[in-house]
Amino acid sequence: MELRLDSRANQEAIAQASALLKERRIVVVFGDRLALVSFVLVDAIASSLVGAATTEDEGFELVLRTQPDLLICSSDLESGYGINLIRRVKAELPTCQLMIVLVRETQTVVQEAMEAFADGVIFKSSLGTGRGDLINALRTLADGGVYFPEQIRRIAASTPQPDLPPLVEELTPRELEVTAGVARGLKNNAIATLLGLSVETVKSHVGNAMDKLGARDRTQMAVTALLYGLIDPLQ
Incomplete structure (x- = not known):
């Protein structure tokens, strides 16, 4: 090339x-x-x-x-x-x-x-x-x-992860949508526009999803969701 x-x-x-x-x-x-x-x-x-x-x-x-x-x-x-x-x-x-x-x-x-x-x-x-x-x-x-x-x-997302611990609590459909946006690299304002939500609501969903996934930051949140197979990698 x-x-x-x-x-x-x-x-x-x-x-x-x-x-x-x-x-x-x-x-x-x-x-x-x-x-x-x-x-x-x-x-x-x-x-x-x-x-x-x-x-x-x-x-x-x-x-x-x-x-x-x-x-x-x-x-x-x-x-x-x-x-x-x-x-x-x-x-x-x-x-x-x-x-x-x-x-x-x-x-x-x-x-x-x-x-x-x-x-x-x-x-x-x-x-x-x-x-x-x-x-x-x-x-x-x-x-x-x-x-x-x-x-x-x-x-x-294609490899099964049998050793992953069970989630503390299941994510809601909206939390999963927000998590998928984070995994795509979108900022909160872009996710809000995409889903028709306020930025504050997106922030709340991000915080809830991080707590449920045991994640310290957005990177761990996105990776954990992908490894658990919770979100569509193409979404």
Whole structure:
């Protein structure tokens, strides 16, 4: 596949990324050194970059030292595992948003990434295809949402989860609709418009659903609902 770096679409994507990442603090951890160098040299990334690494332990130490608000990492690293890095950062720095780029497109890897509660999950193969997963993920995370494209949601919901504990209480149909909107990366005002509700009502449904799912945030809420098979991944 030829990448037209001077194409209008590519230039627009760079401009969008620059706007979305302005004033953010980013750490990038990729196992592929060529991909890492190429990624961090993009002006939109470089201006907000506070550190880059190629291993799990280096990445974790870098996150603790620099306190970024966004970590972008690949699943495969020179040593360690990107999904383990997501888990460790989630536990130590819960305010940091976490986006992972999956190198292998297997059900197991997708499941692991979701269970680690990454805020954004995309496939490496989607980069440069024109689907816009990277820009959409950056935009959604910047708005405080979660980003799981349709293919990711479908895979996550397709595997039975026999070890999941029973829910404290069943979600109402409206709470399920709101949860599905959260899983699609929609903000409360967008969900309110879609369902014909007030923003305050949506906030109430989000809070109730989080309590019933035992979720600490919108990411855990969306992932748990997908893993329980409570919402249609295509909805």
